[in-house]
Amino acid sequence: MSWRADVLTLFPAMFPGTLGESLAGRALEAGTWSLKATDIREFGLGRHRAVDDTPFGGGAGMVLRPDVVDAAISSVADDRPLIFFTPRGAPLTQAKVRELADGPGVILVCGRFEGIDQRVIEARGGEEISIGDYVLSGGELPALVLLDAVVRLLPGVMGHAESGTEESFSQKLLEYPHFTRPAEWDGRAVPEVLTSGNHAAIASWRQDQAIAITKTRRPDLYAQFVATGAPAP
Numbered sequence: 001m002s003w004r005a006d007v008l009t010l011f012p013a014m015f016p017g018t019l020g021e022s023l024a025g026r027a028l029e030a031g032t033w034s035l036k037a038t039d040i041r042e043f044g045l046g047r048h049r050a051v052d053d054t055p056f057g058g059g060a061g062m063v064l065r066p067d068v069v070d071a072a073i074s075s076v077a078d079d080r081p082l083i084f085f086t087p088r089g090a091p092l093t094q095a096k097v098r099e100l101a102d103g104p105g106v107i108l109v110c111g112r113f114e115g116i117d118q119r120v121i122e123a124r125g126g127e128e129i130s131i132g133d134y135v136l137s138g139g140e141l142p143a144l145v146l147l148d149a150v151v152r153l154l155p156g157v158m159g160h161a162e163s164g165t166e167e168s169f170s171q172k173l174l175e176y177p178h179f180t181r182p183a184e185w186d187g188r189a190v191p192e193v194l195t196s197g198n199h200a201a202i203a204s205w206r207q208d209q210a211i212a213i214t215k216t217r218r219p220d221l222y223a224q225f226v227a228t229g230a231p232a233p
């Protein structure tokens with residue numbers, strides 16, 4: 001069975017969006033994964049299919065109603081992980097992406113307005129995920145981001161099996177820098193070791209670069225790398 005994604009959104013026309021192109025788009029056509037966007041408004045109340053209401057306690061904006069969101073979830077729910085997007089959630093990581101790619105699929109709930117009534121998140125035992133410390137206007141871009149990251153890890157989607165394991169974050173390190181032809185461009189030569197043909201020297205140069213870059217740019221990741229018993233630099 002292929003990997004299945006359901007997205008609950010007020011803007012189903014945003015899907016597959018960017019995921020209809022390139023690697024993810026080809027994999028979608030090939031049936032490696034499937035995507036269904038369901039309009040939360042189908043479960044809206046009354047003649048106007050209302051999905052939101054004013055916040056208890058006052059304040060600006062509107063909140064998605066728990067009964068409406070719950071009905072939308074019921075229409076697709078099964079044993080797949082259920083994720084609610086919110087800036088207050090756990091930051092999305094490559095480890096989480098890998099875990100989801102190894103599972104049967106995912107159900108994603110995209111917030112809008114001020115967010116979703118907290119009771120439906122708790123009642124459903126959903127996981128709250130953030131894609132970064134900034135505020136977007138809805139959970140649709142986070143859904144596209146998460147799905148893009150997962151789909152490229154599904155078996156057969158990426159050209160080289162190893163390209164998923166070597167890159168940034170897979171080893172808790174940022175990736176080493178890349179170079180291609182021409183060997184000299186605009187007065188700049190590529191690092192000599194890369195044209196040496198000495199594979200052991202190249203591997204060790206790349207590892208050193210990855211460590212050095214991580215140490216300066218992301219001391220938080222570097223500390224984790226050291227703590228998990230990294231090979232001595």
Ligand code: SAH
Binds near residue numbers: 086112135
């Ligand atoms: N009032 C909220 C922001 C609401 S933004 C707050 O201050 O935390 C509206 C919706 O966009 C959210 O419900 C969520 O689904 C989505 N969203 C916005 N920024 C996000 C982020 N960084 N990560 C994940 N989802 C986000």
